[in-house]
Amino acid sequence: MSNVPELPSIVKSIKKRFLKMYFNAKAGHIGSSLSCTEILTFLKFSWMNENDELVLSKGHAAAVLYSVWAEAGIISEEEINTFYKNGTYLSAHPPVNKIKGIPFATGSLGHGLGLAAGLALASKLKKDDRKIFCVTSDGEINEGSTWEAVLFIKAQQLNNLIWIIDRNKLQGFGHTESIMPLEPLNEKLLAFGFDVIRINGHDINDFQKAKNGCQNCNKPTVIIADTNKGNGWEGMQDKLECHYLPMNLAQYEAMMLELAD
Amino acid sequence: MRKEFAKGLIDNFSLYPKQVFITGDLGFMALEEVRNVFADRFINAGVAEQNMVTIAASLAYEGFIPWVYSISPFVTLRPYEQLRNDVCLHNLPVKVVGNGGGYGYGIMGSTHHNNEDIGAMRILPNMKVLVPLVPTDVNEAIIWMLNNPQPNYLRLNLAANFKEHVPPFAQWRKIKSGSGAVVIGTGPVLGNLLELPDEIYQKLEIWAVSIFPIEDIPVELINRVNQCKRVLTMEEHSGNGGLNEAIAPFLLRNQASPSKYINIFSKGYPSGKYGDQSWHQEESGLKGDSLLNTIQDLLK
Incomplete structure (x- = not known):
């Protein structure tokens, strides 16, 4: 498990890897990965124990997940180079049954929280002490199935589940608050019986506080991580374009320069 | 076949200890004894069939054999994508049970009928569809399902009673x-x-x-x-x-x-x-x- 001071350099390495993957593949969803890089990095390197599970419900950010898993030595660099290519296991959304630590193929939104709830229930039935983490987007809170899972998690008191919402406030075709307003999200989730922690989702120190804050929680926990979609992508951050468009060479070089040691 | 189904579950409970039974809030006057026998392995997931199927997928991933139960359309067509993505693509042994395929729910009306279930279920990857015919089929189908490591859908209805000897349950x-x-x-x-x-x-x-x-x-x-x-x-x-x-x-x-x-x-x-x-x-x-x-x- 890494200490907080080491995490920024791990974040940089993970970003450089997935930016290269996206650039070589001429692929989009870059903003989605930049939005949750610190979330996944903190979970994998500073919070999760070996047997804990992570469900990335926002499967369109698979590249950052693959990069985090490569950083942890679970996916080889050789395999990373197959991203998006014919014959790869590393499709744009996580695959079925092929990679250790990726329990489910995700990508259709609104499935992940229920999957995590099922894993958390299994853990309770087995009486083991695993924690189950689930990272969702904010847009997929529109999905009715997400709310079915919310009710179920509370009904079963799944306090071994930690739900992190990547709250970047952009969804497929506009801003969350102009399409299906989510705020006041803290109050909504409090009313559903969750412990709610709100943090800056790009600040590693905030994550440490959140982790400390839910050491002894006896309720299900949700961490609302306020983030920027396309975080650090100059001219593209917080714009819809960063969800869909690939990088051009100048953008790629500028970002890699920014991340250089 | 509901009575035969409940009896089959109870009879096989201790023989297959990894079972979990999840109902979508149905079972009044039918599943009370199943609830008693399954105890903490009986879960009422509420009127939330999409989540129910997803939960079952995760339980199956963890090595359990989960049953999910509701009226046929509510456990097949309502959570269809959950069945495809979470259960069938991953080839997980989730046991889907739909009561009243076809016009089984009669005067309850068209929302409760299911004349699309066999077609919809049989084209899902890895899914096996079981359609019992006579009362003794139900327990045999349950045992078949418990031994099959794939997703299954069981279509329950009022059983037929032939005068002839009907061979054991088979394709x-x-x-x-x-x-x-x-x-x-x-x-x-x-x-x-x-x-x-x-x-x-x-x-x-x-x-x-x-x-x-x-x-x-x-x-x-x-x-x-x-x-x-x-x-x-x-x-x-x-x-x-x-x-x-x-x-x-x-x-x-x-x-x-x-x-x-x-x-x-x-x-x-x-x-x-x-x-x-x-x-x-x-x-x-x-x-x-x-x-x-x-x-x-x-x-x-």
Whole structure:
């Protein structure tokens, strides 16, 4: 498990890897990965124990997940180079049954929280002490199935589940608050019986506080991580374009320069 | 078949200790004893079938054998993508149980009927569909499912009761011999043939299909089709995607050459009116005079 001071350099390495993957593949969803890089990095390197599970419900950010898993030595660099290519296991959304630590193929939104709830229930039935983490987007809170899972998690008191919402406030075709307003999200989730922690989702120190804050929680926990979609992508951050468009060479070089040691 | 189903679950509970039973808030006057026996392995997931199926996928991933139970359309069509993505793509042994396929829920109306379930379920990757016919099939189907490491869908309905000895539960079963025509059907709707005049019933050779997708077709059946030359398919299911469409390629590939090939199936709601299951079957030509007329024409 890494200490907080080491995490920024791990974040940089993970970003450089997935930016290269996206650039070589001429692929989009870059903003989605930049939005949750610190979330996944903190979970994998500073919070999760070996047997804990992570469900990335926002499967369109698979590249950052693959990069985090490569950083942890679970996916080889050789395999990373197959991203998006014919014959790869590393499709744009996580695959079925092929990679250790990726329990489910995700990508259709609104499935992940229920999957995590099922894993958390299994853990309770087995009486083991695993924690189950689930990272969702904010847009997929529109999905009715997400709310079915919310009710179920509370009904079963799944306090071994930690739900992190990547709250970047952009969804497929506009801003969350102009399409299906989510705020006041803290109050909504409090009313559903969750412990709610709100943090800056790009600040590693905030994550440490959140982790400390839910050491002894006896309720299900949700961490609302306020983030920027396309975080650090100059001219593209917080714009819809960063969800869909690939990088051009100048953008790629500028970002890699920014991340250089 | 609900009583047989509940009894089968209870009888097999201790033999297969990894089972978890999840209901979508149904089971009043039927599953109380199952709840008692399963204890902390009985979960009411509420009226939230999408989540129920997803939860079951995760439990199966963790090594449990989860049952998910509701009225047929609510456990198949409502959570269809959850079944495809979370369960079937991952080939997880989730055991889906739909009460009342076809017009089983009768006067409850069209929202509670399911004439699309066999088609919708049999095309899902890795999914096996089980359609019991007689009361003893239910426990045999439960045991079959508990031993099958794949996703399954069990279609429960009111069982048929044949006078003839019905072989054990299997994909293909010959129910009786006859030399006038071959009837191939699925599910208890085949029991409507018992109401035909005896001299007509005696002329029919009856075969039942109880597991989909079809893997093969018995040589004996192909031979009988070629001898009798008259074939009727019979299903309480849409004419699209069901039994007839499942077996036709096998008949064709095996050079079956009937001179008459008639298909009867659920026709939906031709009059727009509602009634009990038998009434809907009659309106679709699956029962009563209209069934008699079809078979008389077939035998000509």
